[in-house]
Amino acid sequence: MSFQVFGTAVARGVAIGRAVLVASSRLDVAHYFIADVDVGEQSERLRTARERVASELVQLRDALPSDAPPELAALLDVHLMLVHDEALVEASLEWVRSRHYNAEWALSAQLEVLARQFDDMEDDYLRERKADLEQVVERILRVLTEGTEEWPSALQSGARDFAGEDPLVLVAGDISPADMLRFRDGVFQGFVTDIGGKTSHTAIVARSMDIPAVVGTREGSRLIQQDDWVVIDGDAGVVVVNPSPIVLEEYRFRQRQAELERERLARLRFTPAVTLDGERVEMLANIELPQDAEPALQVGAEGVGLFRSEFLFMGRGGQLPSEEEQYLAYRQAVLAMGGRPVTIRTVDVGADKPLERALPNESRQDAILNPAMGLRAIRWSLSEPAMFRQQLRAIYRASAEGPVRLLLPMVSHGRELRQVRDCIEKVCAQLKSRGQRMGSVELGVMVEVPAAALVLRSLLPWVDFVSIGTNDLIQYTLAIDRADQSVSHLFDPWHPAVLGLLARVIQECREQNKSVSVCGEMAGDLAFTEVLLGMGLRSFSMHPTQIARVKQRVLRCDSARAAALVRDVINAEDPAAAAAAVGWGG
Ligand code: PEP
Ligand code: MG
Numbered sequence: 318m319s320f321q322v323f324g325t326a327v328a329r330g331v332a333i334g335r336a337v338l339v340a341s342s343r344l345d346v347a348h349y350f351i352a353d354v355d356v357g358e359q360s361e362r363l364r365t366a367r368e369r370v371a372s373e374l375v376q377l378r379d380a381l382p383s384d385a386p387p388e389l390a391a392l393l394d395v396h397l398m399l400v401h402d403e404a405l406v407e408a409s410l411e412w413v414r415s416r417h418y419n420a421e422w423a424l425s426a427q428l429e430v431l432a433r434q435f436d437d438m439e440d441d442y443l444r445e446r447k448a449d450l451e452q453v454v455e456r457i458l459r460v461l462t463e464g465t466e467e468w469p470s471a472l473q474s475g476a477r478d479f480a481g482e483d484p485l486v487l488v489a490g491d492i493s494p495a496d497m498l499r500f501r502d503g504v505f506q507g508f509v510t511d512i513g514g515k516t517s518h519t520a521i522v523a524r525s526m527d528i529p530a531v532v533g534t535r536e537g538s539r540l541i542q543q544d545d546w547v548v549i550d551g552d553a554g555v556v557v558v559n560p561s562p563i564v565l566e567e568y569r570f571r572q573r574q575a576e577l578e579r580e581r582l583a584r585l586r587f588t589p590a591v592t593l594d595g596e597r598v599e600m601l602a603n604i605e606l607p608q609d610a611e612p613a614l615q616v617g618a619e620g621v622g623l624f625r626s627e628f629l630f631m632g633r634g635g636q637l638p639s640e641e642e643q644y645l646a647y648r649q650a651v652l653a654m655g656g657r658p659v660t661i662r663t664v665d666v667g668a669d670k671p672l673e674r675a676l677p678n679e680s681r682q683d684a685i686l687n688p689a690m691g692l693r694a695i696r697w698s699l700s701e702p703a704m705f706r707q708q709l710r711a712i713y714r715a716s717a718e719g720p721v722r723l724l725l726p727m728v729s730h731g732r733e734l735r736q737v738r739d740c741i742e743k744v745c746a747q748l749k750s751r752g753q754r755m756g757s758v759e760l761g762v763m764v765e766v767p768a769a770a771l772v773l774r775s776l777l778p779w780v781d782f783v784s785i786g787t788n789d790l791i792q793y794t795l796a797i798d799r800a801d802q803s804v805s806h807l808f809d810p811w812h813p814a815v816l817g818l819l820a821r822v823i824q825e826c827r828e829q830n831k832s833v834s835v836c837g838e839m840a841g842d843l844a845f846t847e848v849l850l851g852m853g854l855r856s857f858s859m860h861p862t863q864i865a866r867v868k869q870r871v872l873r874c875d876s877a878r879a880a881a882l883v884r885d886v887i888n889a890e891d892p893a894a895a896a897a898a899v900g901w902g903g
Pocket of ligand 2: 726765786788789
């Protein structure tokens with residue numbers, strides 16, 4: 318039966334593929350494709366794990382004391398029966414054979430299938446056996462993951478071996494930014510999640526991968542079944558499940574159109590972005606990993622405006638990267654950009670980008686209901702000075718290879734800048750005494766907290782440049798959690814308070830001769846290109862995939878006309894009037 322699921326469109330385009338359902342609690346098991354030759358080995362792992370769990374259960378049952386409640390023995394018998402049930406391990410082996418899933422993934426996939434069958438059962442007793450099934454699977458997974466590395470190298474290589482089968486799309490309750498990173502090698506054609514909003518970090522990573530995604534579907538992962546054919550319409554925020562042949566053909570046509578448009582835009586790659594009246598606009602890239610720098614250059618990036626260094630810290634089971642590891646990563650990005658500036662933001666963990674490791678003062682964190690306002694970003698760095706200095710050393714060392722700009726996230730107070738400058742002084746002295754080479758590093762601050770926008774004049778003397786993080790600026794100005802889909806309709810960049818702050822920050826920077834750029838999602842949103850130009854912005858930093866589209870818009874804009882329009886936008890009484898002032902439906 319064909320039906321539709323609605324959510325928030327976060328990454329454009331159309332993806333068509335078979336649904337791979339992954340429960341978020343099980344996303345932390347490895348998911349990777351295996352090569353043909355490894356099918357036997359993975360199947361054997363699964364069988365061996367089953368046998369081990371079965372014998373553990375037998376031992377447990379046999380060792381029960383005579384006064385143990387009889388229910389306990391009965392429960393272990395049920396678990397034993399489930400372990401041997403063909404519908405579990407034997408059916409999982411079929412995922413290994415036909416889909417080339419690794420053993421853990423195959424078992425999790427089969428669990429999703431069986432869990433739904435249990436959910437649909439009329440009989441209460443049988444329905445409740447789902448919990449037993451989950452426990453049995455957890456046991457087998459535990460055996461499987463014993464002694465395996467957290468980041469199997471096969472994650473990349475196996476996926477490539479597996480080209481040519483049905484395309485796949487990932488459907489999950491939620492996907493953490495760290496998990497998104499694992500799927501960056503192009504295994505999935507699109508993503509659907511139950512939760513999330515337009516600027517949640519999962520959405521941002523999906524956009525950086527330039528693959529269609531719909532988030533905030535609420536029930537999507539419950540309604541869509543494993544292996545269903547799914548169309549993700551990333552423009553409209555709709556997921557069509559088991560589409561009819563006519564609908565499918567329409568979407569395939571749209572896919573082809575999008576491909577043609579992409580080819581047309583690619584021709585603008587090396588055209589400088591200049592407005593109709595001759596204003597030069599800088600087009601920078603936002604990147605998550607050093608290997609993103611090279612492709613960014615290929616699509617015309619003139620530098621990196623935001624390297625979200627926290628992605629180097631994720632998916633490592635809480636193990637922080639050493640100074641050397643970080644240095645090599647930053648150096649790779651700097652070398653790839655061949656003399657163009659690379660803006661490295663110090664680690665911005667917390668809120669929806671958690672580290673697996675407990676934050677300092679763990680018990681306090683456990684009680685925090687609102688992590689977006691907690692120990693995040695620069696606050697976290699300053700509370701862990703040894704870790705912070707380690708990162709600064711790595712960044713300063715990388716500056717020996719090319720121009721580096723150091724960017725501080727979530728600053729809200731001049732005191733934080735002074736503390737950072739003290740740390741920098743110490744780090745530079747240390748590196749000098751070690752005889753290590755360094756270049757000159759510009760210091761910049763992100764304006765993403767309203768307080769920073771309001772006291773900008775007192776911050777500017779301490780910094781060389783400013784980067785406006787509109788994602789958080791909107792979140793904190795409007796008090797809308799950017800990751801919460803229940804309020805995502807209120808997350809509105811057209812709000813006069815947001816536009817007023819933006820205009821004010823850009824103007825103040827220009828008056829004080831400090832370079833200013835926008836690196837939040839607004840920079841890559843065509844609806845705002847003219848508005849930002851009109852406010853005086855001449856530097857945009859965005860996902861590389863957006864660069865050509867925004868450049869095309871810049872080439873068609875007149876900055877003087879934009880400046881005149883902006884007066885109406887800023888003076889608009891409500892978001893709809895602001896959008897209408899630039900002829901946008903908003
Ligand atoms: C922002 O807040 O706009 C920004 C660019 O930072 P992040 O999205 O990583 O929080
Ligand atoms: Mg931010």
